[in-house]
Amino acid sequence: MTRLWIKDPLAIFADDASGGVVVENDQIVELVPKGSKPEQPVDSIFNANNHVIVPGLINTHHHFYQTLTRAITPALGKPLFSWLQTLYPIWANLDPEMLAIATKLASVELLLSGCTTASDHHYIYPACLDRALDIQAAVIKEIGIRATLTRGSMDLSVSDGGLPPDSVVQDKDTILADCERVVETYHEPGYGAMTQVALAPCSPFSVSGKLMRETASLADRLNVRIHTHLGETQDENNYCQKRYGMRPLDYLEECGWLGSHTWLAHGIHFNSDEIKKLGHFGIGISHCPNSNMYLASGVCDARAIENSGAPLGLGVDGSSSNDSSNLVEEIRQALLLQRIGHHTTTIQHTDALRWATLGGARCLGRSDIGRIAPGLQADLALFCLDEFRHSGSHDPLAALVVCGSHRADRVMIGGVWKVRDGHVINIDTEHLIHKHNKAAKKLRQQARLES
Numbered sequence: 366m367t368r369l370w371i372k373d374p375l376a377i378f379a380d381d382a383s384g385g386v387v388v389e390n391d392q393i394v395e396l397v398p399k400g401s402k403p404e405q406p407v408d409s410i411f412n413a414n415n416h417v418i419v420p421g422l423i424n425t426h427h428h429f430y431q432t433l434t435r436a437i438t439p440a441l442g443k444p445l446f447s448w449l450q451t452l453y454p455i456w457a458n459l460d461p462e463m464l465a466i467a468t469k470l471a472s473v474e475l476l477l478s479g480c481t482t483a484s485d486h487h488y489i490y491p492a493c494l495d496r497a498l499d500i501q502a503a504v505i506k507e508i509g510i511r512a513t514l515t516r517g518s519m520d521l522s523v524s525d526g527g528l529p530p531d532s533v534v535q536d537k538d539t540i541l542a543d544c545e546r547v548v549e550t551y552h553e554p555g556y557g558a559m560t561q562v563a564l565a566p567c568s569p570f571s572v573s574g575k576l577m578r579e580t581a582s583l584a585d586r587l588n589v590r591i592h593t594h595l596g597e598t599q600d601e602n603n604y605c606q607k608r609y610g611m612r613p614l615d616y617l618e619e620c621g622w623l624g625s626h627t628w629l630a631h632g633i634h635f636n637s638d639e640i641k642k643l644g645h646f647g648i649g650i651s652h653c654p655n656s657n658m659y660l661a662s663g664v665c666d667a668r669a670i671e672n673s674g675a676p677l678g679l680g681v682d683g684s685s686s687n688d689s690s691n692l693v694e695e696i697r698q699a700l701l702l703q704r705i706g707h708h709t710t711t712i713q714h715t716d717a718l719r720w721a722t723l724g725g726a727r728c729l730g731r732s733d734i735g736r737i738a739p740g741l742q743a744d745l746a747l748f749c750l751d752e753f754r755h756s757g758s759h760d761p762l763a764a765l766v767v768c769g770s771h772r773a774d775r776v777m778i779g780g781v782w783k784v785r786d787g788h789v790i791n792i793d794t795e796h797l798i799h800k801h802n803k804a805a806k807k808l809r810q811q812a813r814l815e816s
């Protein structure tokens with residue numbers, strides 16, 4: 366048993382913990398009030414007087430594989446539907462090695478931004494990627510980041526009136542059998558889980574109603590969460606009206622998806638009755654500000670959703686609709702977008718920090734992470750305010766967000782340091798970037814975008 370006192374932080378996003386926190390093995394066991402010492406003796410002390418400490422950040426929506434198609438020329442300047450239609454044929458060339466390297470790079474990028482729990486939504490299944498989640502689970506374990514891997518799916522291709530080409534979809538029975546297999550193989554229920562699995566049909570315009578319904582029943586039987594994209598664009602509203610004769614949330618209800626085990630990416634185009642419904646059922650929303658701005662999708666009403674009682678978390682979304690997997694930057698973007706989008710300065714940095722921590726934990730159905738409190742997992746992100754951008758700042762916690770922090774100095778997951786001095790332990794960053802760039806180039810070559 367080891368007890369570590371992370372002592373006297375510059376600031377900490379927790380109540381009555383100005384003297385720091387005590388970590389014993391994988392848990393936070395004590396908060397130390399200002400000027401006090403831990404009640405029990407400690408084995409070691411980390412002096413944090415140059416650090417702002419926040420709970421490990423929680424990313425609730427991402428597509429790791431998209432790190433391979435950042436800033437890709439043909440997709441620049443397009444709204445969601447045509448952006449997707451441009452990218453699907455490129456993504457159809459993904460292979461296992463590419464997915465592994467993209468998963469590794471995105472996880473490391475997230476870790477360096479203070480993220481301790483990542484969620485990924487992989488829904489591209491060309492024939493060679495039928496074991497996509499197994500590939501991701503192995504990489505996540507190697508990196509040691511906590512994760513909810515979602516088994517994505519698409520079964521509605523262009524030939525059936527959907528958006529994606531035939532080359533990236535699977536049939537319903539194959540999908541459901543694999544969903545059951547990966548939950549049984551990788552899902553860890555309960556306190557302190559490092560890998561969890563959720564089921565995630567992609568969207569109303571790429572998934573059949575049958576698959577939506579049967580996924581919900583399967584998740585119920587396996588006791589895992591369900592996730593999808595919803596309320597992202599006006600085009601999606603139009604598609605649902607035309608194909609199903611109703612709005613997206615009504616369609617979701619018809620598919621048996623309304624419940625507290627559901628979280629949705631985006632949640633932009635909901636009216637006030639629909640937001641009430643989200644609160645009534647406790648349906649989580651992953652707000653993805655950078656992606657929403659990049660694709661000009663609209664502005665989610667984060668405060669109204671949170672006030673309705675629904676969990677509200679943040680997501681960096683796919684790297685090619687954000688071009689970054691940096692969660693601490695997403696906190697600042699959430700604050701700024703919510704202020705301009707709803708014409709109010711009353712949304713504070715502490716609101717955006719809460720979304721990226723406690724709100725994210727609620728989206729992922731976890732009560733053991735997301736706060737700095739005794740009994741919770743010791744997932745912590747520590748930031749220094751030593752760059753030009755922070756110089757002269759007054760309130761350290763506000764400076765972390767509004768001055769634009771972008772890299773954690775230290776990150777701890779389950780009591781283990783994963784990032785020290787701004788570097789992920791045991792990762793050769795240059796080599797990783799080199800291999801990732803090579804994989805991205807191969808993907809572009811296969812799509813005949815370069816020779």
Ligand SMILES: [Zn+2]
Nearest residue numbers: 594630682683
């Ligand atoms: Zn997405």
